Every structure is written in C-alpha cells, then in structure tokens.
Amino acid sequence: MKRNKTSPLSRAFLAVMGNEKRQAVTIPLFAVFLSLIAGAVLMLLLGKNPIDGYISLLQGCGMLPKEKYAGGKGMFTDLMGYLDIWTPMLFASLAVAVAYKAGLFNIGVSGQMLLGGFLASITVGYSPLPAVVAKPLTIVVCMIVGALAGALIGVLKYKFNINEVVSAIMLNYIFQYVISFFILTYFVNPVTRQSETVSAAARLTLQDVQLFGMKTVVPLGFVLALIAVFVMHFFINRTRQGFELKAVGASRSAAEYAGVSTKRTILMAMSLSGALAGLAGATYYLGYLGSIQPKVLTTTGFDAIAVCLLGNANPLGILASSFLITIITKGGTYMNSSIGVPQEVSSLITGLMLLFAACGVYIRARLKRVKDRLEQEEKEAKKEGGKA
Amino acid sequence: MTDIIVNGMAFSLPLFIIAVGGIYSERSGVTNLALEGFLGAGAFFGAVFVTLTSGLFAATSQLPMYLALIVAMLGGALYAVIHAVLCIKFKANQVISGVVVNILAMALTDFLTSQINSVALGQSSDKFVLTVSGRLTFEPLASIPVLGGFFTNVYPFEFVIIAVAVVAWYAMYKTRFGMRLRACGDNPYAVDAAGCNVARLQFTAVLISGALSGLGGMCFAYSVFGNYSTSIYTGYGYLAIAAMIFGNWKIPQTLGACLLFGFARSAGYVLVQKLGMPSTYSDLIMILPYALTLLLLVFFSKNNRAPRALGEIYDKGKR
C-alpha cells in the first residue's frame, strides 16, 4: 500500500488539537478562529481594516471605550445594553442544551419564547400590579407557559410518536399566527404597529436608570441567567435527574434497562427546556423589547441551536459561545456606524462560525485518522530502526 | 370563486415544487430542514441574474423570467452543496446542518444583496426589484363556470412547475435512479450491497432538492413578493416540510396537501373579505396548514411513515 508521509501541517494540527478530552474546547475554538479569519478577509475585501472592525465590535458592546459618547452615555451604557440582549440568548441556548442532552431537539424555543412573552404581557404586563409583585409574576408566568408548551412537544413525542422537530415547527407557526391575530385585534399600538408596551412595573429591564452618572438600562434578568448557567451545570453533571437525562439522551434502551423512566425523563427535559425558553421570552419581550412585533418569530431560538452546538451543549461552554456570538451580533451595529462595515458582515461571521462548528464531527474524525496514521508510521519507523 | 382558484394555484404550486425538493432529499435518507435556505438562495441567484442582465432584454420580454427560473434552480443546487457536504461527507448532524444552512443563507444573501446593489448598481438597497410576472388568461376555457378559474390569470411559471414536477415524479418512481434513491432512504446498506454508490445518490438528491427549492423560491419572488429581499425567508420552506409530511413523503399526496394549504389560504382571505372582517383574521387562516398537519400526525401517526433510514448517518464501514 502506498502511503504519503504525514505532512508537517497535519502534525502541527494534531499537536494543537489532538487531545481528545480537550477537543470539546479546541474544536469550537478552531471554528471561531476560522470564522474570525474569514470575517477579516471579508473586511479587507471591503477595504476596511479588520482590526478596527473587531475593535469596533467590542466598543459597541461596551468592552472597549469608544472615542466619543452621546450626552449622559458611556461605555457602561453600552455594556448594560449588551447584557440586555445577551440574557435572552443565554436562556434560549440553555433551553436547547437541556433538550439536546436528553437526545431531543427543541427547535421550538422561539415559539415558546413568544407564547410565554405574550401571555405574560397580557396578564402581568398590562396589569396595574406593583413592581414587587409584577416582576416575579412575569418570570413565573413565562416559565410555566414555556414549560407547558415544551411539555406538549414531549407528550406528542412519547404518546403519539411524533418527531419533536416536526411538532415544534408546526407549533411555532401556530403560536406565531394566533398571537399575531390577538395582538393586531386587541393589543396593538396604532403608531408602532407592535403590541402595547408593557408596564414599567412588569418590565424586567429597568429603563433610563442613572448609574455612575450615566443613563443606562439595567437588565435584571441577566443575574438570573448567570445563576441559571451554574444551576444547569450542576443539574446536568451532579444531580440524579441530570444523570438520568443524559442516560436517556445517550441510549434510550440502556436507560430503560437501568430502570430510568424514559417517558418521564423526556417530559422533564422538554418541560425544563420550555421553562428556560419561557425565561428567554420573558427577558426578550418583557425585558429587552418591552413589546411584541406581530407576525415575526424571533431568530433567537434558532440561533440558540447553533450557539448550543458551538458551546458543546455544556452550560459553561454556552456561557462562552453566547457571549461571543452576542458580541458579534450586537457590536455589528456600531461597526457599521463607526467604520462603515455593513451590518450584514457580522451576521455572516456568525453564520460561518456556526457552519464551521457543525463540521466538528468531521474535524474530530479527521484528527483521529491523522493520529492513527502517525502512530502507524512511528511503529514502522521503530521496526525498521530495530532491523537496522 | 375564481379568485380562490387563481390565488390558490399561484401559491400551491411553488410550495409544491419546494416540497418535492424536500421529498427528494428525505427519500434518499437526508433530513432536510434547509429548504428555507435553499429557496432563498435560489431566488437570490435568479434575482441577481435578472438585475444584472436587465439592460440586455427588452422591457416587455418574458425571456428573463424563464432564464431566471433556470438560474434559480442552478443557484439553489449550488447552495445545497453546503448541506450535502455537511451531511454526507462530513457526517454532521442533519438537523443541525439544516438550521445552520438556513441561518447562513439569510446572512449570506443579505450581505451579497446589499453589496451587489452598491457595487454593481451604485445604489444602496437591500432588495432587487423584480416585476410581478405577467399573467395569462385562456379564452374560452376561462369562461367555464368555476373550473374557468384554472385558466384565468395564470402565472406562466405555473406551467414550468407542472412540467418540472412531472419530470421529478417520473424520475423518482419510474427510473433506475429514482428506485435506487428511494432505496437509500430505507436501507442504504442494501443499495451499497447492490453495487451502487450511496453517497453519490444522496448528494445528487440534495442538489435536486436545492434546485427545486430554488425554482419555488424564484416563483414566490415573482408572485407573492414582486421583489427579492430577505423577506423571502418567511417560512415557506417550513410550510413545504409540513406539506411533505402531510403528504407522507409521496409526490401525489404532497400535491394534494399543497393544494389544500393553498386553497384554504386563498379561501380564507376571500372569506375574511366577504364577511367584512378585519384583515387580522387572516392570521387565523394562516395556522390552518400547520394545525391540520399536527392533527393529522396525532390521529394518523401510525399511517404516517417517514423514510426508515431518514437522518441516519450512513457509514459504509459499518455493516
């Protein structure tokens, strides 16, 4: 058999990424690296300096100071704005991850977000309740509604054997249009053509707050999201239910054999996923936006699938990947206004990042092959050395 | 009544050809959530072609439209290469790949649309303006009561779709290629044992899926939208998936599903108008296809059978 010598390039590649335990981190990082390079090339082609571009992304998110700020605003304002939009993404990605760990795809996160957000808006958001009651109630309503919507998918799955991807897509559209109907019929603001803004008492992001001498928003949900990350991390890795969830995800028949109730686990996973999606909806519609645009399903839930993939469905990984992706999406606006790189470039970088992340399996297999070949070569070299 | 038929057909047929694209991919065993991305990318290529060549044709010429349909098919197939490579060569998770391909399609076409607009045309716009396609009325057939609707105000592309669909049906159910392709979706190892190249068959199927979706997307651009912009990603790809499932992954049944969806939609609009209801009620009409599909699955999920090897990653070494 003819065999080409392993090239130095693939050797180097292997040296950096060969460790299989660390591949959970190195492969997504590689995807990020590739897409940032692609983004840089793109900016060069557009005649822009990529370094300026990436700096402006960070500036737009309040992580580097801008040259000048409008009156009463500052880096802190941008940072808080960044946290405001990061929060729902974090929740949504966690929602996808919980289901993913149980071997299920929750492609219905966007729909669950919308349903939770809408029902919380009309029950709590338009009520005269004081903030102390309204804010917790908003969160509770969204979580419960989301959990029920997620559970519905779970029931359809185990009771009627309907693929969760299919039912979630159908439900997404049903929620979208029904809610659009109700908004346009009963809750529309004639000027904005969106739903009426929810009361300040119910809103999870405080508006126009003076902090450190700057006017800023305060996304209360962010604290909750951070807590959720660590709770989920603990839940998945250290609790009995988390163990069962992963067992069902890894092998349904073996989990059954071990005495785990797969039905209950599927239901639990989808409810939990839905509850997290509900939280994403709460922080998105009753936090970041304050109102709902009819006929539109946010892309957050779909982007979250990819964020989850990039973060290896690990809550800490998701913390990192959603942090990164939100910088690119949020910072894109400033990159456009400051140095004139079109906003589409940032979505393109995100898209490419997800594309490369999806290639993870292949990269892993490829690395394994190179590794095996190297070992073989070494063996042969030894043999020949021994003979000589 | 005529309106219902005219609008119903104009909506059903593009949806149908996209769904046929989905059937090609899924019957070969490759899960395809990427129809949405395919149709947008295909329409993008078609629209770019029309925009860049607009000077070459007379303003009244219908030729650019037909050429655009062809370009959209090629463009859709070209874009589908990404899904095919990810799923077949890279053995990525097919659902994830579909989602990623959709996200990327939107980002990519959005970027390129504004770039082409500014570089080639020197204008700042995020869309390509197309004319809404002309329509044909066939007298005296159009005067037949009720059925005349099928011959009134017909978009020319409807005939293209019907022709393409017939070819697609023939290729899938009558030819060697189709027989092998459908076998891949049930048991790829059997196809391999019979001496056929499974990866190549699946790859071809995904490209066909892209081409047919591109055609459907372009038709939507010429009818529903009248231009090309990212608003083309409104979920018709997912609706086509619903139709495909409703149609049990079979071409004739899927046509039925699409007609049902299309007519329910147009009838709903007419109804809303006739009853003098506010236009917001039409949103309720929009849920019909999805609710129907879901109900069908709840009650008939036993009869509804996805291809057996759908979504399975085919590994030749495994036996």
Place this chain on the structure above:
Amino acid sequence: MDDYIVEMRHVTKRFPGIVANDDISLGIKKGEIFALLGENGAGKSTLMSILFGMYEPDEGEVYIRGKKVETFSPNHATELNIGMVHQHFKLVSNYTITENIILGMEPRRRIAGIFPAVDVKSADKKVAELSKKFGLEVDPTQKIEDLNVSMQQRVEILKMLYREAEILIFDEPTAVLTPQEIEFLLEIIREMRRKGKTIILITHKLEEIKKVADRCAILCRGRLVGMCDVATTSTKEMAARMVGREVSFELGKEPAKFGAPVLNVDHLSVKNDDGFTVVSDVSFSVRAGEIFAIAGVAGNGQVEIADAVAGLAPVSSGTVTLAGKDITRSSVRARAEQGLAYIPEDRQARGLILDFTLSENLMLKRYYQEPYCVKNVLHRDEFDKKSRELIERFDIRSGQGEQTVVRSMSGGNQQKAIVAREIELDAPCIIFVQPTRGLDIGAIEHIHEQILAERSRGKAILLISLELDEIMNLADTIGVIYNGQLLKTAPADTLTTNEVGQFMMGVKE
C-alpha cells in the same frame, strides 16, 4: 489443480491487534458444497469477505476459475459470478421482492419508445421463474416488510441467482431459522448443487455440515487446521479440530445445594410489538443455588422471557413472582430492588451506555442510592471508589481506568463490566442471556467461573444461551424452548446433548 473454481493461496489478513486469517490455502471444486467450520472469531467470515471482495488480503492470492483476482470489490465479485448471503440481510423493507432483487441492475424498457423506465413487470416474471426453478416458493410482488426471516433469506438467495451467481456463499444461514426452515434451506442448497452451483457454507454447526456438505475446511484462531471429506469423518473428530483443544473441560462445578424457589414464572405469555405471541404459557421456577438454563434455537422466545421477567417487555398474561412477591406489573427498577440482576443479550444497546465512562456504567443500577447519591446529588468520588474496587475484583481492563469511555473498550471487557455490575448488586436472582456471545476463550472461561461462583453463593440463576455446550456444562436444570413454549423441563443429568438438541428442533415426546 485446474479443477478448482476457487483457490486461495497463502491468504493472510490482519486487523489491528489480531491476525484474522493466517496463511490459509484452500481450493473449492465446482459443483460441491464446501463447508467452512470454526468457532466464533476463527476467521471464517473474514476469509469469505475476502472472496466476496469486501476486504483485500494483506498477503497471498485468490484465483477464480484459474485466474488471479486483481481488484477486490463486491461489484467485481458479482461480475465473477460470486454471490453472498450475509448474516444481516440487506433488504429495502418497503420494496417488493422483485424490486429488491433487481436493485442495482434494473432491466429497462422505454415508455412510448422514448423515456427509459424500470421494467418491473418483466422482472416479476423472471423472478417467479427463478423461484420456481429452485423451489423457493416466493411471490415476487410481496413487500419485504410483510415477510418473515426465512422468506427474507430466500430473497437474498434469489438476489444471487438473479445475478447469475455460480459461487454462492452463505454466512451462518441457519442461525435465525427454525428447524423446519433449516430443513427447507438445506433442501434448496442441495437443489442448487444439482443445478451445478458451487456452494460455500460458513457455519459452526456440525449437524448441518454432516447433512449437506461434501468437504469441509476447519478454521481455528485464524489458521486452517484441517480439511476433510464429510462422509468419512466423524462429527467428533471435526469438533475436536474446530475447538483446537480438549472438547470438555473441567469447570470445577460443586455439587448442587438447592434452596427455596426464588423466581417463579407462571403461565407467562408475551406478545411482541406486532401483536404476535412470542412466548406462550411458559412456567418454571428457579431455586436458590440452581442454574436453570433455557436452551433453544435463536428467536424462539428466550430473550422475550428474560425481558418480561426484567420488566422490559409487557406481560400479556401469567405472573412472575420474585422471592414470594408478585412483580408482574412492577417497574424495571422495582424489580431490580426486589432482587433481580440482569445481564442482557445486547450488551451495547441495552447493557451499557457506550458514551458514558466505565465508572458511570458500573454505577448504572446504583447511581441513585446512598452513598452514591444523597438528596438527589451525585457523589462522583463514591462512584469512582466503588468502580475501582469492581475493576480490581473483576479484572476489567481499560485504557484509563474508571474514567475510560466504554465505547473504546473491548467486547470482553465490556461484558466483564456488565457482569461485575450485576453481580455486585448481590441480588438473589440473576439472569444471564448469552453471556459469552462473541467472546474469546479466556473471557468465556472467566464468565463461566463467575456464574458458578454465584451458584455456590446460593443465587438463583436463569441462564439463556444458544450454545448447547454452555448449557450442558453449567445447568442444573434445563428447559428447552421451541416456538415460545417450554417443550421439556428436566434435571440436566437426566438429559443428553442429543436429546436436548432434539427438543430444540421441536420434537415432542
């Protein structure tokens, strides 16, 4: 040596860590039934996969009709008129018999003289003719999903015949068949020989070879250890060569000390997913300190009995009692806690979670109990501590100790892990299903020792195996199952291997 239609010269094939075929030379004559005999892992299937072009030999040559084979691929093998029926059928379930047969070489016709189309009708006719010619009795328009295993096998045979195969390879064709079906198949094989075909039969069953084969090559651990004329060689001789050592080996079985019944199965019936009754009215009981073995040909309901007892398959009627408690409707976990350990047949899909670590797999039945889990929080250090203890005690070998991902372990060590986990439960009743399937001799002996040790400790053991030798060596009591029914239950020392074999074939007293 021109009269050989197939000739292999010095064929060697290595896989990582194992020499599957070691310098094998043999010749097969045209028109004979040639058997390839050997234990699991002896290299029979590999050798025939080389002939069928699925593997390329590392050394040596293959000659077909005196011509050296240069390219190894199944397609090329088909061109050389070689066909193979694999152990796992490769059929498209929603296609008709004809469609499956013609797949890959579909006859064409032209619609309206222009458009090419697959000509199913004429193919139907041709398939019907072929079927008649060889006595296969199939209806070409039936769909595969409506056929039973034996019919599906006939489709595979027809596939070869349709491709005009002259050399037909059968890989363990009788493993999944009932005795009548085996008879029918052997008759078909004889019929094909009469029509001038050359047949190669891979098997480890001596009776079949005795029944149909002309000559027989015996493989043992990758080497060709014998070549004999079936007519003039006794089965005993063949068996001795196949195993490559003394046939019966002392297991050091202690005299039986039976206690009270632990597991009672009373009039048990089980239906499969399609509503067919696969276990009907089975009753038996297993006492403490007893090995009760169920013997039978594969697919006669053995696995379903085990699953039903363990709670993984629904019982349609009858009762299962464990230590005096009715567990017929209990959950899987309740049964385990009541005192049931289960080593399942499919160790990779059922017994283990391949992507979990060894430690997690060893704790699969205990993870929720103290001290491994306190108030719903897992204590990984306790997992690992216990795992290291089990790894030590049961000699489980793996790359990274208890943190090894089970997928990367060898089959023998995977099985050891399952056995370790289940024995550690210290349950009064243990079910072993096919505990040694696919393992090498060392691992088999290890597992047998464990089973006997548990018996000495007074456990009630239900052993289900397809290997008659295993049953004869271990069992105290034997129940023979046929078609879902226990035909005979008797103490092991009152039955001979031959008698058990007869019952397995459905012969009634």
